[in-house]
Amino acid sequence: MTTLSAIEENYLKYILQLGEMQNGNVKTNDLAYKLEHSAASVTDMLKRLADKNLVVYKKYYGVSLTKSGLKIAVKILRKHRLWETFLAKKLKFTWDKIHVIAEQLEHVQSDELIDKMDEFLGFPKFDPHGDPIPDKHGNISLPNVVSLADAKMKKQYTLQNVNDDSAAFLKYLNKIQLQLNDKIKIIDKEEFDETIQITINDKKQLTISKDAAKNLFVKSI
Amino acid sequence: MTTLSAIEENYLKYILQLGEMQNGNVKTNDLAYKLEHSAASVTDMLKRLADKNLVVYKKYYGVSLTKSGLKIAVKILRKHRLWETFLAKKLKFTWDKIHVIAEQLEHVQSDELIDKMDEFLGFPKFDPHGDPIPDKHGNISLPNVVSLADAKMKKQYTLQNVNDDSAAFLKYLNKIQLQLNDKIKIIDKEEFDETIQITINDKKQLTISKDAAKNLFVKSI
DNA sequence: TGTAATTTTTAAGCGAACTTAAAAATTTTT
DNA sequence: AAAAATTTTTAAGTTCGCTTAAAAATTACA
Numbered sequence: 389m390t391t392l393s394a395i396e397e398n399y400l401k402y403i404l405q406l407g408e409m410q411n412g413n414v415k416t417n418d419l420a421y422k423l424e425h426s427a428a429s430v431t432d433m434l435k436r437l438a439d440k441n442l443v444v445y446k447k448y449y450g451v452s453l454t455k456s457g458l459k460i461a462v463k464i465l466r467k468h469r470l471w472e473t474f475l476a477k478k479l480k481f482t483w484d485k486i487h488v489i490a491e492q493l494e495h496v497q498s499d500e501l502i503d504k505m506d507e508f509l510g511f512p513k514f515d516p517h518g519d520p521i522p523d524k525h526g527n528i529s530l531p532n533v534v535s536l537a538d539a540k541m542k543k544q545y546t547l548q549n550v551n552d553d554s555a556a557f558l559k560y561l562n563k564i565q566l567q568l569n570d571k572i573k574i575i576d577k578e579e580f581d582e583t584i585q586i587t588i589n590d591k592k593q594l595t596i597s598k599d600a601a602k603n604l605f606v607k608s609i
Numbered sequence: 610m611t612t613l614s615a616i617e618e619n620y621l622k623y624i625l626q627l628g629e630m631q632n633g634n635v636k637t638n639d640l641a642y643k644l645e646h647s648a649a650s651v652t653d654m655l656k657r658l659a660d661k662n663l664v665v666y667k668k669y670y671g672v673s674l675t676k677s678g679l680k681i682a683v684k685i686l687r688k689h690r691l692w693e694t695f696l697a698k699k700l701k702f703t704w705d706k707i708h709v710i711a712e713q714l715e716h717v718q719s720d721e722l723i724d725k726m727d728e729f730l731g732f733p734k735f736d737p738h739g740d741p742i743p744d745k746h747g748n749i750s751l752p753n754v755v756s757l758a759d760a761k762m763k764k765q766y767t768l769q770n771v772n773d774d775s776a777a778f779l780k781y782l783n784k785i786q787l788q789l790n791d792k793i794k795i796i797d798k799e800e801f802d803e804t805i806q807i808t809i810n811d812k813k814q815l816t817i818s819k820d821a822a823k824n825l826f827v828k829s830i
Numbered sequence: 831t832g833t834a835a836t837t838t839t840t841a842a843g844c845g846a847a848c849t850t851a852a853a854a855a856t857t858t859t860t
Numbered sequence: 861a862a863a864a865a866t867t868t869t870t871a872a873g874t875t876c877g878c879t880t881a882a883a884a885a886t887t888a889c890a
Binding site: 831832833834835836837838839840841842843844845846847848849850851852853854855856857858859860 | 861862863864865866867868869870871872873874875876877878879880881882883884885886887888889890
Binding site for chain 1: 866
């Protein structure tokens with residue numbers, strides 16, 4: 389199989405990402421929005437990806453990944469998250485900058501490079517955002533995580549994951565000094581606006597908005 | 610200035626590389642051979658690069674880099690050689706594989722990434738092949754510097770650089786009392802194991818192993 | 831120096847990945 | 861269920877980076 393262009397790889401990546409919340413089916417317009425292209429150009433590409441057997445495309449309905457398309461998409465995810473880990477851990481990049489650079493690096497083609505990088509980093513299971521890194525065979529380890537908005541009162545959690553890569557959100561986390569693996573306990577939930585009172589590491593107490601809580605994923609301990 | 614495509618960057622890279630042996634001028638056919646493209650497509654691109662003021666292109670004569678073209682080409686060289694150093698030193702790639710991968714990595718766009726990588730590697734002056742790595746400002750350690758392993762018999766050299774910061778190697782240099790700027794003359798090369806007989810400052814005579822010689826960079830005087 | 835050989839450019843055309851505008855299908859509203 | 865609104869596709873056109881074939885300029889040589 390001939391190697392895909394970075395553009396084709398991005399399509400597969402976003403079909404995987406957008407499909408995760410649904411049943412796997414992604415609408416043309418959602419892809420167009422994500423990729424910042426016109427809907428017409430998305431339709432165009434989807435037909436070509438379908439010809440290559442990477443996606444199943446049904447007119448006016450949507451698109452989903454085939455087995456081989458999924459395999460490639462997961463590999464890109466693996467590369468992206470390994471590179472993010474490298475940038476953060478080894479090169480000491482701050483959170484808000486690693487995503488954009490990893491979006492370039494994820495398209496470098498070399499299986500040996502991925503595997504050597506994996507080894508160099510000590511075979512990490514999660515990237516700096518707490519997202520699971522698929523292993524060499526595409527297996528993803530999923531811990532029992534829930535959104536902080538759905539978490540229960542008075543239970544102990546650790547911050548596992550953030551679901552918003554925007555620079556603004558990451559800067560916010562920096563400001564309130566909330567980091568991955570920090571211990572979190574909910575001490576109150578305000579019904580009215582769904583804000584949440586938490587303690588971080590049993591010390592600092594602060595208020596988290598509904599919007600922020602939805603993007604913070606925690607694991608019960 | 611808008612960022613260049615990887616293809617445009619490759620043109621600049623090869624114009625620099627091929628021009629080094631000449632007076633800086635490169636022929637259309639030589640580029641076509643290097644890039645494995647038709648001569649027609651090279652002509653096409655050279656016109657576009659000239660429009661962007663990156664090269665000076667004279668019909669039927671050849672092409673050379675402008676000031677801004679040179680600056681970009683040197684930057685790509687810097688990136689290529691830093692990545693090669695990273696692949697060899699940190700990821701333990703063998704020599705024969707690093708070039709192909711670095712040819713992809715050199716096109717990743719991020720100034721901060723280059724500089725952080727440079728720092729991570731300890732600001733190396735030479736890549737694994739002994740080629741000089743341009744610094745942040747584009748300055749290159751003099752090109753008449755060669756590895757002692759590649760130096761000629763009976764010529765006079767001075768020690769310019771060492772490309773191994775390991776305590777063991779530095780201790781070894783101390784022991785044999787070899788210092789920067791010392792005069793070195795090769796008086797014999799043993800074919801069998803590639804050990805080298807040298808004199809230091811026309812006095813002390815000693816034997817240098819192949820491995821040590823590869824890490825000693827000398828300049829002819 | 832005139833002709834032959836070589837190099838380089840021009841011309842025409844192609845595929846990938848995009849665009850806008852119009853047409854068609856689907857979904858929503860009344 | 862018909863009309864209106866929205867989504868998606870089709871059609872036509874663009875740019876980039878390539879091709880081959882031909883024409884033109886340069887270089888080699890007899």
